[in-house]
Amino acid sequence: MKCQECGQKPATVHFTKIVQGDKSEIHLCESCAREKGEWMNKSAAGFSINSLLSGLLNFESPANTVAAPPRCTTCGLTYTQFSQVGRFGCADCYNHFRPRLEPLLRKVHGSTSHVGKVPQRTGGRIKTRRELDELRSKLQGAVQQEKFEEAAVLRDKIRELEQQLG
């Protein structure tokens, strides 16, 4: 059987359309079917992860519509755009959209914090930064309690770590 559209290639895609009881059959070749693709593509792409995600994202908005939707100042993506495509523009989007992200992540993953592998190099710096925060608060405590010897030791340690971070 030849394709009804171009009449050249063999028909390999067959549709049966029933409109109010009227049945019609359509026989097309692959390329014509793709061109006329309305029926095919809608069913194939209609229920993608994107539309599912943006469904979840939009579901979020009513409660939070008071403030203007955030925008990522690094790449310029707005939260509204993100909620339409379900993809971030850059790594900083995670920071800029943070308050709105938590409910979404909880829905998708049932959790909002990473507990697995930490990269050695980048992760090493994160560890140092955490250590620094801890030392700084200890230093404050030591100063308040007028334990100056201890404070001096802490200060030296902090300097050392700060140098490591560069």
Add this chain to the structure above:
Amino acid sequence: MSVDEFLNKSPTWMRENGPESDIVISTRVRLARNLAKYPFHMLLTDRDADSIIEELRKVLASTEMKREGNFELFRSRELSDVERQVFVEKHLISPTLAEEERRSAFILRADEIVSIMVNEEDHLRIQIILPGLQVHEAWQTASRLDDVLESKLEYAFDEKYGYLTSCPTNVGSGIRASVMMHLPGLVLTNQINRILTAISQVGLVVRGLYGEGSDATGNIFQISNQITLGQSEDEILANLKGVVKQILDHERAARNQLVRDNREVLEDRIWRSYGILAYAQKIESKEAMQRLSDVRLGIDLGTIKGVPANILKELMVLTRPAFLQKITGKELAPGERDWRRAAIIRERLRSESNLL
């Protein structure tokens, strides 16, 4: 190695066997990683894409990377559509990467166990495919390569959210582990739907042979984790492995039940399928997959002797459209493919089996 050398050989997962190879075809682990200083895929310019690929070339030239094996980088745009599709059919690159021909590239290790996709949905996707059930082995290899890459490249990583990815469904560990299983017993005994429903309730997803949106033709199912945030890689993998082991037990029980209650009917079905594959002049892809599944079951049950068990996984890839066209050396219309497919299956069965 040249593109042609890669195109003309089958990857390790197709050639070799692994643990539980009678039911588990392959195990795949994929890690999604992004580089901190570039925008994500959606906003990535052509120049960004080129410069990421150049960074990767430098990493490949390093001694640390050379220690991990022999790697080759290919720009997608340097390959023809059919050539790219062959790599998709071998499961070495994703359909998304093949479509993104302008900006993407991919790196293959000579054994085709390791592939690294560059500028897919994420800047890097490190993928390991091993034959049989080897979840932890695949993860260890992936993680080691990940360490080498991270020692040279600045990753986008957040203390709270983990590895940052283009899509929020991958954030955290960025890991997707999948196990491909051949489950004719559960399908024939009508238990498959019940089991698939149960699987989806423990945070795992089931897909067909070629991933998202593909049918489970040839009784082949891909089971993978869905959650990437809030669970460690070890937990994710242990959960997947635990569920796969249970499915294995159910599949084996179903096969025993079939042999016990319906041996003659089952053997008739197996031999019919064998006969069709051995003599048919023209066969559609879906029927071929179903018949190959029957024959593989026959081999596993000892009904068919003298045919190697690998025939299912080899032929299910060799008879895909792009592979057929590659073997034939020219473009084939869909109708022509069915004749060619039947011919290849006939030849293969003839050369491999002692039966004909």
